[in-house]
Amino acid sequence: MRQFNPKWFKEYESWLEYSIEKDAAYCLYCYLFRQDVGMQSGGDSFVTKGFNSWNKKEKLDQHVGGVNSAHNQALKDGENLMKQNQHIQSVFVKQSNQDKIIYRTQLNAIVDCIRFLLHRGLAFRGHDESDDSSDKGNFLELLQFFCDIDIFKSFLF
Numbered sequence: 001m002r003q004f005n006p007k008w009f010k011e012y013e014s015w016l017e018y019s020i021e022k023d024a025a026y027c028l029y030c031y032l033f034r035q036d037v038g039m040q041s042g043g044d045s046f047v048t049k050g051f052n053s054w055n056k057k058e059k060l061d062q063h064v065g066g067v068n069s070a071h072n073q074a075l076k077d078g079e080n081l082m083k084q085n086q087h088i089q090s091v092f093v094k095q096s097n098q099d100k101i102i103y104r105t106q107l108n109a110i111v112d113c114i115r116f117l118l119h120r121g122l123a124f125r126g127h128d129e130s131d132d133s134s135d136k137g138n139f140l141e142l143l144q145f146f147c148d149i150d151i152f153k154s155f156l157f
Contacts, residue, residue, distance in 0.1 A: 002054040012060055015075065024050025027063060033074035046071075109146040113139055 004018055004025060017026045027046040034047055045051045046063050053059060064071050095103070117124055117138055126137025135141065 004052075004054060005057075008057070008060065012064075015071070016060075019050060022050050024052045025060075026050055027071060027074075029074040029078045030063075030071055033077040035070050035073060109143065113142045113146065116142065 004023065008025075009016060009018075015028050015030075017028050017031075018024070019026065025046070030047050045059075051059065051063075066072070114124075122138050124137060124139040126133070126135055126140070129136045129140060136144075
């Protein structure tokens with residue numbers, strides 16, 4: 001009988017996943033960062049259906065494809081996610097104290113607006129939220145009210 005070969009884990013260790021329950025192989029990066037590019041390099045077979053044509057190992061290489069393949073773009077997205085210097089905590093630590101104060105003030109104003117509207121069961125959005133609208137909806141109008149208060153003028157938006 002043909003079956004999944006565990007040795008493939010060494011050859012495709014960065015992306016290959018195997019489901020014992022479904023007896024199928026999947027691409028981790030394509031699953032997490034799937035781009036809608038049609039059936040390129042197997043399309044759904046490595047994302048939703050699973051790959052189980054065990055006698056066609058060359059399909060694994062075809063899935064990887066060239067430098068700009070959907071798989072390699074998904075792989076880059078996964079690598080970017082794991083970069084510590086791009087993590088939000090790293091960015092926040094690098095900010096000056098003044099930037100942190102501004103950020104916290106803005107965040108607190110936004111959270112206060114949300115709490116106020118939720119507590120009263122009011123709608124957030126308006127029918128016309130464009131810049132020239134006279135009534136942008138409860139959330140944006142309340143946030144603008146906070147901005148208009150003198151204490152927040154130097155910090156907000």
